[in-house]
Amino acid sequence: MKKRMFQQAAVALAAAGFITAAVAGEDMFTKLDSNADGVISSEEATANEALYKGWESADANQDGQVDAAEFSAFEAQTPEGK
Numbered sequence: 001m002k003k004r005m006f007q008q009a010a011v012a013l014a015a016a017g018f019i020t021a022a023v024a025g026e027d028m029f030t031k032l033d034s035n036a037d038g039v040i041s042s043e044e045a046t047a048n049e050a051l052y053k054g055w056e057s058a059d060a061n062q063d064g065q066v067d068a069a070e071f072s073a074f075e076a077q078t079p080e081g082k
């Protein structure tokens, strides 16, 4: 019983950490999306060196824009990217 509660707590903590990371990523996304159209254009990406340099991998579906999902995936693979 106690072990099960511990496992649930661990899952909850992991989920909280994930949510925190997602919110932090969203802050950065909002900053970079300077015209607030919901996507980062290649022009907007020039404000973030890591994103600009990794643009081709960040734009996973190659549509010339990085949306929130693509950006959080990009941030997850480059944790030092600021």
Ligand SMILES: [Ca+2]
Pocket (backbone or CB within 6 Å): 032, 033, 034, 035, 036, 037, 038, 039, 040, 041, 044
């Ligand atoms: Ca934009």
Ligand SMILES: [Ca+2]
Pocket (backbone or CB within 6 Å): 059, 060, 061, 062, 063, 064, 065, 066, 067, 070
């Ligand atoms: Ca894209």
